[in-house]
Amino acid sequence: MVEVRRSGRPRKTPGQLARWTPPEGWSRLVAWVSPEEKKALKHVAVEADVAVADLVRALASGLAGGFITAEELIGHVRKGAQVMEKIPTLFERDDHFRVVDRPRPECAWVFDGEGTPTEKLDGTNVRLTVRSGCLVRVEKRRNPSKAQKQQGIVDGWYVDTDEHGAEDRWILAAARNTDVSDWPDGEHPCEALGPRVQGNPLGLEEHRCVPFNLCVPALPDAPRSYTGLREYLAGLESRFAPGHLAEGIVFHHPDGRRAKIKRKDFPRSA
Template identity: 80%
Template sequence: MDEHRGRGRPRKDPAALARWTPPEGWSRLVAWISPEEKKALKHVAVEAGVSVADLVRALASGLATGAVTHGELVGQVIRGKQVMEKIPTLFERDERFHVVDRPRPECAWVFEGAGVGTEKLDGTNVRLTVRSGHLVRVEKRRNPGKAQKQQGIVDGWYVDTSGESAEDKWILAAAANTDVSAWPDGEHPCEALGPRIQGNPLGLDDHLCVPFDLAAPRLTEVPRTYAGLREFLAGLDSRYSPGHPAEGVVFHHPDGRRAKIKRKDFPRTA
């Protein structure tokens, strides 16, 4: 009998799964993932004709042998973290949810002068997937509800839009109006903007999507203190849509970290 039988239900004990003994020195890796992430992994595994475990091992083997470079993988990890994790606000908040003059530790790099600022656009967070200059997928961000937050789920995720959903109508219109022909292949987090999205605070005539990584307006000489940012945002005109107030600023660190601050985060009076 073959001692290296794969997983299955042995004839002598159908209620039990077969055991597989790993080679000497191997270790087990366990990670918690969302249902959507699990589905994505399974999809790739099916495409490759392997199990999810073999898919993970293949990735590790590729790294170990140099077939996949560390730089390539780190770049993908940073992109994934950028689009799935909530961007931290620069300052702590009080009981009324206004920011106070107490920087958050994870945003210390901003106050040290690192990174650059871009205008924070006021719309709906979406993600467009592009292949060979063509739009192949449109997703929208979903944030955890109260029950999920009680389970420790604090970061949002993306779900597919549907042409049959009235809720997704204007997101899809924005995506359809966006020229992606020059965009590089990949998944691009964007802000969907337009007349029927979030009250159209920028006064736009058409719906479209603005990619964070390609077209967010850069802001120069942004203050990096509580008082300075408060004054700066109070009079900041939108660079993307002049004549309308900008929602806020997003700081981008070269290593992929981000931090944000919005005009409405500050209390109205000192």
């Protein structure tokens, strides 16, 4: 008889989570996913009548057992990466998803010397609306779904945060901790950062929002070649959080176009 492992809290001790000891040699895999991706995973899990963790393990088991080929999986991963990517990466990628010395045509303006390089801050994209030095609205970015992309909708948009929604708790905390008293009236795209946002790679002690148009650190000495950027990013210290490595660079064109490159995009052995 197969033992069914149920998730949730035991009825006799509802204050404690159910515990499960993994088999010897197993390891834990953790990944950050968007609310939309989490919802999609849960939907498939419900249809399959399994837990999300079992769904992920089934995929890994299928790959290990040869029921799913690496080529099939890579094809789907590439499609997903194309949907996820909001700002184009400067260079094309190889079969291992690392960048190669082949500039993307849509990023040619960067290599022509146009645009301003700034530090890429690893957080959540939000938009704050300010009036007379007061915060009056907090929005988060929403990206088009796969179906919407097929309809030609490629640019994202902003939607209001939910004051009572758990998924927006830390975005709102970052917004409230941000001093906007001297910000000009208007809508300000920002990056929400802090201890509970994207793993807090900059080691910040509190949540806050950094406006792209007011105080994101510029990097005027950033090179614009493959080799130059690889070497530059390998040791680039964050201007925003000294003592931590910067995640990467975002180039901003005056007409609104952007392009990015991250330290981890380059091959490790390069």
